[in-house]
Amino acid sequence: MSVSDPIDRMLDAAESGKSIIKNRNILHFTYIPNIILHRDSEQEQVTQSLLPILKQSRPSNLLVYGKPGTGKTLVVKKVLSKIQERVEKSNFPIKLIYSNSKDETTLYGLLVSLGRQLNLTEKELPSTGLATSEVFKRLLNKIDEEKLNAIFVIDEIDYLAQLVAKTGKDILYQFTRANERLKQGSLTLVGISNDLTFKEKLDPRVISSLGEEEIVFTNYNVEQIKKILEERIHDSFIENSVEEPALNLCAALAGGEHGDARRAIDLIRVAGEIAERQQSDRVTIEHIREATQKIEENKEETSLKSYPLHEKLVIIAIMKANGSSTGEIYSSYKNLCKVVGRDELTQRRVTQMLSEIEMSGIISGRIIHQGIHGRTKKYKLTISSEMIKKSFKDELTLQDII
DNA sequence: CCTCCACAGGAACTGATGGCGT
């Protein structure tokens, strides 16, 4: 065995090198067993409002609000799974169904994902081809047939409401009224929303039945985040491997903005991994700093890579003509299209793509009025052009133009 | 004070895809 082989050297180091993280699972925010959240009163509230289930009556529908990383989903899931455990042996089965609206791009997709969890097969519920009302009917039939007591947990329900609004269908209303159509079984809706103002946008009929109970999760403050981190660190890192200043910085970074505990935990995990890779036996402030940067870059890179071809072309066009107006970007884009031999899209489409890209934060736009020279939006990159080149360099079609 | 630029951005539509029910 040759000692100079770099692979061997790395493997040797990994084997002998001490690992400072002893349980990696705990360093994921969504780790469920014995979650430490400091959400006692909220847990009580959720339990309280779902209690009627144990008495075999339908509980009120429930709306849960809170910013990201406040643990709302975790609390709901935890309470429900405990309830489910209790009821399991009784002849009053509860079917727990969780779905995140953001995972599904369309209303149809969401309904299908709910259906799959009700054990509807591809045959009984095809993943395309049906009218939405038909899908809905099949969901209810299934619940009715099997006398299920279904609890639909719909995460990011504000997002769903948007989808619904676009198609003009009134699915949320149908959901809340479903019980009137069910002879046996029941349907309870638990909506989880990031947006506290989301309710105002709904149809009043939906509000009255969906908002029967409301629970608001407040943001964590820096103190609380620090506590949460301490507890998770205690369980997942070996002792004394995270320096106090590092912990403080981590809590401050995540807490300062929105009180996002998820970010805080991600941060400490990535920092831990960086520290391990550097064979350090402690996590320092420097590691936290590196971690923030790495997380940021990862986000940028994956979002860059996930764009379709024409969006990528537009991004390159912006890069080539940094800080310029829509018209200039468009002609730059047209040139690029010629080079790679693709048909160019209309300007209207490109403006739309620009505003979509702006939404993701990769570029920033500013409307300016130039009097007789009209109105434009000027776009600037908010990330480095190296990042773009790096992310796109694997793409064959783009290689000549970057 | 009016005009007119260079677009922004809404609405409605198209054509392809994919798969249903009858």
Next chain:
DNA sequence: ACGCCATCAGTTCCTGTGGAGG
């Protein structure tokens, strides 16, 4: 075999607009 339904990327057509320059 045919009509229908939903979705998506893209197009066509459109109305709206702040202010420099006449």
